[in-house]
Amino acid sequence: MFAVRKMLHQAAPEFPAVLAAGGGQAERARDLARRLQLPLLPIGAEFTAMPAGKVVLFVEPDGLALQYTGMGAPGPVRVAFEGGDMLHRRRTGGARLLGKAVGHGKKTVLHVLDATAGLGRDAFMLADIGCRVRLCERELLLAELLRDALDRAALARDPQLRAAVQSLQLFASDSTALDAGQLDGLDVIYLDPMFPQRSKSAAVKKEMAIFQALLQHTVPSDADRLLSWALQQDVARIVVKRPLRAPHLGAVLPSHSVVGKTVRFDVHVRRKLA
Known part of the structure; x- marks a missing residue:
């Protein structure tokens, strides 16, 4: 030692x-x-x-x-679509508000780009309710965790889990660098810019510590830039996840918002989903 x-x-x-x-x-x-x-x-x-x-x-x-790293550092952060947290979200209808925001049910198969995938939880919930989701994560270490979780979930015993991950496609890239072919056929762009978590749980604390270390060079204007890019794409709607009382991203007013207890989804409707 x-x-x-x-x-x-x-x-x-x-x-x-x-x-x-x-x-x-x-x-x-x-x-x-x-x-x-x-x-x-x-x-x-x-x-x-x-x-x-x-x-x-x-x-x-x-x-x-x-x-x-360091003395007293929190435990490791993993991505596990088959874990207890994701199972709880699936059983308690955690995707209901998100599904409503992206327009689930308005089209037989909805194609969504999760432009800020992070730990992939929202993308998985969308896939679990029947959407086809392209995950984009520019931080390569987070992308490796996502790729590893997708590989493990594809071998899971749960057929619903296997079916959901088959609807997920990962791009280890900044979403703004995707080419026309990778953006083709999209209905919705989903943005979840990072914001300070108020939860005092150990799980949230260690995740935020990891994010802060990895994304220390990220500046607030990155999120505004991403929304500006999304609004230029040929999609039916853009959905932005925000803290309940936070200002609208980029000071751009949405068409409407889907509001939950702690977060809201600002929806920018460009055309009908069809």
């Missing part, structure tokens, strides 16, 4: 970095580090011994996770 701590101190590794949980994950960790052009940490390195506030892509036996 002392040797590992000393080596990390002397080497002063760059971050983000990739770390295998054990020897069985070493080959996958090497492949990820090579493909993402990230440093590879030695097996056995401790998160608490690393500089605080950094992010590690942790390769575990059951998938990928993002781990915040």
